[in-house]
Amino acid sequence: MGHWCRICDRNKPNEKFSGKGHRTHICKLCARKPKSERLQIDQAREIFGYLSQSNISKKNIARLKSLIKSENAEISKKASIVLEVALVKPGKKRRLKFLAGERRDLLIQLEETGLIYALRY
Numbered sequence: 001m002g003h004w005c006r007i008c009d010r011n012k013p014n015e016k017f018s019g020k021g022h023r024t025h026i027c028k029l030c031a032r033k034p035k036s037e038r039l040q041i042d043q044a045r046e047i048f049g050y051l052s053q054s055n056i057s058k059k060n061i062a063r064l065k066s067l068i069k070s071e072n073a074e075i076s077k078k079a080s081i082v083l084e085v086a087l088v089k090p091g092k093k094r095r096l097k098f099l100a101g102e103r104r105d106l107l108i109q110l111e112e113t114g115l116i117y118a119l120r121y
């Protein structure tokens with residue numbers, strides 16, 4: 001039933017998607033949004049995804065370093081926080097506990113940016 005749009009993150013009826021939109025999971029409404037806005041949503045999800053992985057790999061770390069250079073301040077900030085987490089505790093296991101004990105500052109930044117939710121579930 002319907003189709004998922006990765007930008008507005010919800011299911012919509014098939015007629016809300018063009019042929020290309022079906023393949024790329026972008027509804028017609030979101031396709032009209034500026035590219036920078038769509039990119040921000042995609043990259044924010046990507047960064048969040050790294051935190052929810054059981055381990056942040058060296059390849060992910062290299063990618064985070066390039067995301068830090070983003071002209072988008074929010075993306076740059078989130079990427080730098082997750083990079084810092086990856087460098088001190090790449091594995092997800094007991095990460096929250098570790099940060100609470102050793103890196104309270106990072107934990108606060110994760111909370112402020114909402115990234116903390118990637119660690120709680």
Ligand SMILES: [Zn+2]
Pocket residue numbers: 005006007008009026027028029030031
């Ligand atoms: Zn959409």
